[in-house]
Amino acid sequence: MAAVFKNPLIRWIDHRLPVFSYLQHEANDYPTPKNLSYWWNFGSIAGFMLMIMIATGIFLAMQYTPHVDHAFNSVERIMRDVNYGWMLRYLHMNGASMFFIAVYIHIFRGIYYGSFKAPRELLWIIGVVILLLMMATAFMGYVLPWGQMSFWGATVITNLFSALPVVGGKIVTLLWGGFAVDNPTLNRFFSLHYLLPFVILGVVVVHVIALHRFGSNNPTGIDMKGSQDSIPFHPYYTVKDMYGLGVFMLFYAFWVFFAPVALGDPDNFIPANPLSTPEHIVPEWYFLPFYAILRSIPDKLTGVLAMGASIAVLFILPWLDRSPVRSGAYRPAFKRFFWTLVFVCAILMFAGKYAPANYWLPFEFTIVPPEALSEAAHLESVDALWPVTFAGGHFGIQVIFLGQLATVYYFGFFLVILPLLSIFERTLPLPLSISKAVLEHHGGGAVQSSPAAAKEKA
Amino acid sequence: MKKRSILLNGLAVLGGLVAILFIAAEPHEHLPGDPKEIVIPREEWSFNGVFGKFDQAQVKRGFQVYKDVCSACHSMDLVSYRNLTQIGFSEDEVKNIAASVQVTDGPNDAGEMFERAGKPSDAFKAPFPNEQAARAANNGALPPDMSLLARSRAGKGFTGYEGADYIHAILTGYKDAPADFKLGDGMNYNEYFHGHQIAMPQPLTDGAVTFADGAPNALEDESRDVAAFLTWAGEPNLESRHLTGLKAMLFLVVFTLLFYAAKRKIWARIH
Amino acid sequence: MADHAQSAQGAGGTRRDFLYLMSASAAAFGGVAVAWPFISSMNPSGDVLALSSIEVDISGVQLGQAITVKWRGKPVFIRHRTPEEIAAAKKSDPEVDPANPKVIIANPAGLRDPQTDASRVQKAEWLILVGVCTHLGCVPLGQKPSDPRGEYGGWYCPCHGSQYDTSGRIRKGPAPLDLEVPVYAFETDTTVKIG
Numbered sequence: 001m002a003a004v005f006k007n008p009l010i011r012w013i014d015h016r017l018p019v020f021s022y023l024q025h026e027a028n029d030y031p032t033p034k035n036l037s038y039w040w041n042f043g044s045i046a047g048f049m050l051m052i053m054i055a056t057g058i059f060l061a062m063q064y065t066p067h068v069d070h071a072f073n074s075v076e077r078i079m080r081d082v083n084y085g086w087m088l089r090y091l092h093m094n095g096a097s098m099f100f101i102a103v104y105i106h107i108f109r110g111i112y113y114g115s116f117k118a119p120r121e122l123l124w125i126i127g128v129v130i131l132l133l134m135m136a137t138a139f140m141g142y143v144l145p146w147g148q149m150s151f152w153g154a155t156v157i158t159n160l161f162s163a164l165p166v167v168g169g170k171i172v173t174l175l176w177g178g179f180a181v182d183n184p185t186l187n188r189f190f191s192l193h194y195l196l197p198f199v200i201l202g203v204v205v206v207h208v209i210a211l212h213r214f215g216s217n218n219p220t221g222i223d224m225k226g227s228q229d230s231i232p233f234h235p236y237y238t239v240k241d242m243y244g245l246g247v248f249m250l251f252y253a254f255w256v257f258f259a260p261v262a263l264g265d266p267d268n269f270i271p272a273n274p275l276s277t278p279e280h281i282v283p284e285w286y287f288l289p290f291y292a293i294l295r296s297i298p299d300k301l302t303g304v305l306a307m308g309a310s311i312a313v314l315f316i317l318p319w320l321d322r323s324p325v326r327s328g329a330y331r332p333a334f335k336r337f338f339w340t341l342v343f344v345c346a347i348l349m350f351a352g353k354y355a356p357a358n359y360w361l362p363f364e365f366t367i368v369p370p371e372a373l374s375e376a377a378h379l380e381s382v383d384a385l386w387p388v389t390f391a392g393g394h395f396g397i398q399v400i401f402l403g404q405l406a407t408v409y410y411f412g413f414f415l416v417i418l419p420l421l422s423i424f425e426r427t428l429p430l431p432l433s434i435s436k437a438v439l440e441h442h443g444g445g446a447v448q449s450s451p452a453a454a455k456e457k458a
Numbered sequence: 459m460k461k462r463s464i465l466l467n468g469l470a471v472l473g474g475l476v477a478i479l480f481i482a483a484e485p486h487e488h489l490p491g492d493p494k495e496i497v498i499p500r501e502e503w504s505f506n507g508v509f510g511k512f513d514q515a516q517v518k519r520g521f522q523v524y525k526d527v528c529s530a531c532h533s534m535d536l537v538s539y540r541n542l543t544q545i546g547f548s549e550d551e552v553k554n555i556a557a558s559v560q561v562t563d564g565p566n567d568a569g570e571m572f573e574r575a576g577k578p579s580d581a582f583k584a585p586f587p588n589e590q591a592a593r594a595a596n597n598g599a600l601p602p603d604m605s606l607l608a609r610s611r612a613g614k615g616f617t618g619y620e621g622a623d624y625i626h627a628i629l630t631g632y633k634d635a636p637a638d639f640k641l642g643d644g645m646n647y648n649e650y651f652h653g654h655q656i657a658m659p660q661p662l663t664d665g666a667v668t669f670a671d672g673a674p675n676a677l678e679d680e681s682r683d684v685a686a687f688l689t690w691a692g693e694p695n696l697e698s699r700h701l702t703g704l705k706a707m708l709f710l711v712v713f714t715l716l717f718y719a720a721k722r723k724i725w726a727r728i729h
Numbered sequence: 730m731a732d733h734a735q736s737a738q739g740a741g742g743t744r745r746d747f748l749y750l751m752s753a754s755a756a757a758f759g760g761v762a763v764a765w766p767f768i769s770s771m772n773p774s775g776d777v778l779a780l781s782s783i784e785v786d787i788s789g790v791q792l793g794q795a796i797t798v799k800w801r802g803k804p805v806f807i808r809h810r811t812p813e814e815i816a817a818a819k820k821s822d823p824e825v826d827p828a829n830p831k832v833i834i835a836n837p838a839g840l841r842d843p844q845t846d847a848s849r850v851q852k853a854e855w856l857i858l859v860g861v862c863t864h865l866g867c868v869p870l871g872q873k874p875s876d877p878r879g880e881y882g883g884w885y886c887p888c889h890g891s892q893y894d895t896s897g898r899i900r901k902g903p904a905p906l907d908l909e910v911p912v913y914a915f916e917t918d919t920t921v922k923i924g
């Protein structure tokens with residue numbers, strides 16, 4: 001339905017640059033499945049967080065100095081002297097965490113409901129590109145305050161590239177602009193940290209264009225078959241998105257105003273000192289699962305490759321899971337493996353947090369260094385301890401071992417379980433359409449089912 | 459079919475259990491119950507909690523402790539004299555405090571650096587001109603700058619102890635070393651410091667500072683007061699943060715309720 | 730889709746519209762409330778404001794000498810005027826209405842921006858001016874004994890030739906206004922607080 005605008009100015013502009021009809025079509029009238037659950041809110045929440053990060057970032061950049069001698073103090077000046085500077089800073093640093101929370105939930109939703117399956121493979125791949133850009137942006141952003149964790153985190157992660165054969169060392173020197181992380185590194189990280197969010201913005205636009213080609217997936221995984229299955233995006237999903245945003249903002253505001261540094265590391269309040277390494281170098285929480293995968297393989301190069309593979313495997317997900325049933329709601333076996341994956345990722349996160357040699361004592365709710373156990377068991381050295389041990393009457397699993405088991409499951413899920421499920425899984429009968437599924441859910445009509453419908457190949 | 463679903467359910471449940479137990483586990487240096495474990499005692503502070511505020515009188519006394527004792531070795535580069543108006547000093551008092559120190563300024567027209575009385579806009583005067591001088595005067599150890607000491611010494615995570623807890627513990631934790639403890643040259647035994655050896659000799663004792671308001675000045679009081687002052691110095695905008703947070707949360711609750719009602723109204727058409 | 734639009738206009742209109750109005754207003758209010766701190770952060774920060782006034786010790790400035798101090802990023806000229814300079818300034822004074830000193834009755838010297846010398850100083854021998862030419866912002870010469878002072882014995886701006894007299898008033902050249910007199914106060918006879 002072509003829109004006719006009443007306002008003559010708008011008609012004049014729209015005739016020459018059809019932004020208004022475009023918005024009317026893509027945001028107002030746009031047919032959306034009528035059964036989207038709240039799991040579908042996280043895309044718009046992530047988009048909103050991107051806007052907040054860009055806005056706070058631009059205003060912070062007005063006051064920040066990207067030089068090793070001034071960076072730390074310029075951030076403290078923002079916290080103390082700049083009007084509302086403390087708020088801008090806390091919004092920005094906690095906004096990064098919120099952004100990742102929203103994106104991780106958004107990704108898990110995509111995996112569960114098969115949103116990555118045909119014809120949305122490219123939409124999914126563009127999304128993984130956004131994730132990669134976010135990770136690069138966040139990594140560089142954390143270096144900018146030039147605290148101890150900023151400096152040493154940058155040193156450890158950039159040093160990883162030296163594992164690459166032949167060119168590794170040269171790449172690291174190129175990244176650093178010198179022989180160690182120093183002023184040239186900080187300056188270029190600032191430049192790139194300012195640039196990448198706008199690249200993300202562009203890729204997000206492409207992401208939405210790809211989405212609008214076939215429209216949103218929905219909890220049943222069945223395509224919309226007609227207007228009885230859809231509702232216009234506005235006002236239904238605009239108002240639902242605003243409500244979801246309100247809830248998310250409450251969560252965000254709690255961190256910003258009442259626990260602003262709880263997600264970070266106190267060591268970053270110490271100015272960077274290249275001559276003194278902190279006891280534990282820990283990345284921010286959203287990198288911990290990847291950090292755990294990296295550390296679960298003792299060999300440096302293989303560890304780096306495993307870390308890269310953990311994201312690379314996401315790119316090929318549409319070709320690993322070939323089940324003709326899209327949504328996990330109708331795939332009971334997949335559902336169990338999926339939730340196990342969620343738990344395994346949580347385990348990976350905490351495995352990345354603690355020192356790998358430490359032991360988790362499940363029945364005592366503690367994690368202790370190996371020396372504590374070897375002492376209790378009167379052993380000569382920690383080398384006598386096995387990855388799973390009952391030394392001195394304490395049942396312990398080494399953190400690195402737990403991380404390795406979790407890594408095996410992570411890769412096993414994508415590379416083994418999903419392909420096998422595609423062949424052997426017995427799925428539940430699918431509803432005939434979205435409307436029928438909605439009616440059934442709300443207690444009307446008998447269940448009509450069809451065998452697993454062939455997915456649309458565009 | 460049954461066997462498979464039990465297996466799969468079991469797998470998910472196991473994963474969940476392991477995850478929950480692992481997340482709930484707390485890192486310690488020693489086994490639970492080991493007396494060697496250093497546990498930082500948690501104190502009650504006026505600035506704790508969602509409605510926390512600084513006790514101005516306490517922070518002022520803490521400033522006096524800093525000025526009379528700590529500033530001999532510890533700088534506080536990020537705090538300026540003008541910031542003291544936030545803790546209850548008048549503009550004139552601040553001018554006097556600043557003027558009581560001599561700061562280096564310059565160069566003058568002859569090209570020389572010179573000394574002049576401090577101004578409110580100056581940062582707190584550092585006891586040493588640079589790190590090397592500080593180390594030389596302290597047996598090679600560097601007394602850390604105190605501007606962010608309370609923030610950097612806090613326990614990690616949501617349930618970690620406050621930096622003030624740690625500072626209070628250290629200041630009151632000086633004891634004679636146990637008989638079997640090997641104390642390094644020039645080091646001091648401290649119950650709460652990591653490794654139990656700290657380069658700083660006990661800085662505070664009962665009655666070391668006499669407070670203008672006549673408040674108690676036992677070691678316990680002095681160390682609490684200076685810990686509160688250092689918390690303020692680390693985050694002077696804490697009260698502002700709490701107040702703005704309250705307003706933001708109230709607004710957001712109203713906002714969310716309004717949009718929830720609007721959402722239900724609009725969606726009623728098709729439910 | 731058309732029926733959705735129609736039902737939206739149907740029964741229960743006012744209360745529903747009120748709810749939507751409230752929600753939209755809340756969103757708009759939230760947007761403005763959030764925007765304010767961003768804009769406010771661009772205003773001068775605490776450390777900049779702290780340097781917004783300075784105290785200057787003028788005890789070392791001899792008769793006939795001048796010093797320049799930096800205030801709010803700009804030069805401030807402090808000249809210890811000789812009796813001759815004061816007299817020369819007064820000679821070119823415009824005539825003002827004694828009842829209302831802001832009203833100029835006569836301007837025999839043809840001052841572009843007529844002001845009496847007395848209105849530009851608190852103590853006649855101390856002339857304190859912001860040393861920024863009111864034309865396009867250059868710093869006029871005349872502080873050092875070796876500097877050119879122009880025909881009127883005050884200051885000469887090398888950029889476009891503006892000339893100021895011993896009261897800092899514009900006499901010749903493209904500048905439209907007299908040199909600005911900053912807010913200042915004598916704390917003691919030998920210290921003046923500017924700003």
